[in-house]
Amino acid sequence: MDKLRRVLSGQDENEELGLTSQVLDSSTLSYSTRVKWFVICFAGGILCSILGSALLFLPNGIKLFAVFYTIGNISALASTCFLMGPLKQLKRMFEKTRLIATIAMLLCLILTLCAVFWWHKKGLAIVFCILQFLAMTWYSISYIPFARDAVIKCFTTCVS
Template structure:
């Protein structure tokens, strides 16, 4: 597991085993800057998601705001662990299908909202996006997806 390590060695970040060790060669942000970037991106994403509820009656505007907020919120962790590690974690064998469903439903919602302008399809894609985001989030909690699956199976199992 990643551990939060803010100590500096000779003015440089500790590279092995720390949460902030990977910079992917793109930029080198200080640990405090990474935390600020994470917080700003997460707060902006949550704000977009909450503000999208105001325009819920207009599915196209709702889809655009909610999808953009989701992308910001999910991408916020890239500030902490680096974009390369974020992508590797998203493409891990235990969550590759959840990631594909999530990214696909975000794209479908935006396509249905921006190009096709179909409210019903946009709402269906948004429902899929929310379900895929929940399933993706559960992949980070040990045994959570198995527990939810068994719960749904037991609730839907109707023997007469």
């Protein structure tokens, strides 16, 4: 257990943990396999989001929209686990620079489903889907150096 704690905290990344490490580490898959599954997961996420958007116009389609749109975002987010591994992905998600974006994104995923299934508020579900999109975008650009600064500068220039 102490070894696992050291690896999770980043103190001992080169130490082997046996089967647990193999299951949770992306390096056990070949590079081409990781890229293929990333593309499959990401494309599936986009497909689910588009399908959800198309289902929005059906009677009672708001529930299907919320579910497929949320599944699409989760799938797109999970796709990066194939590139860097689930543990590293989780560690990077909750770094100081991404913490607020991660929490907002996960909260919006949950609130979208709550708005549709428990509160039965269609308008609120759409608002949460829009916030989900914005939070996911803000989270995603956090991986691109200086992208957030460029977006903020562009936005402030357009507003003023």
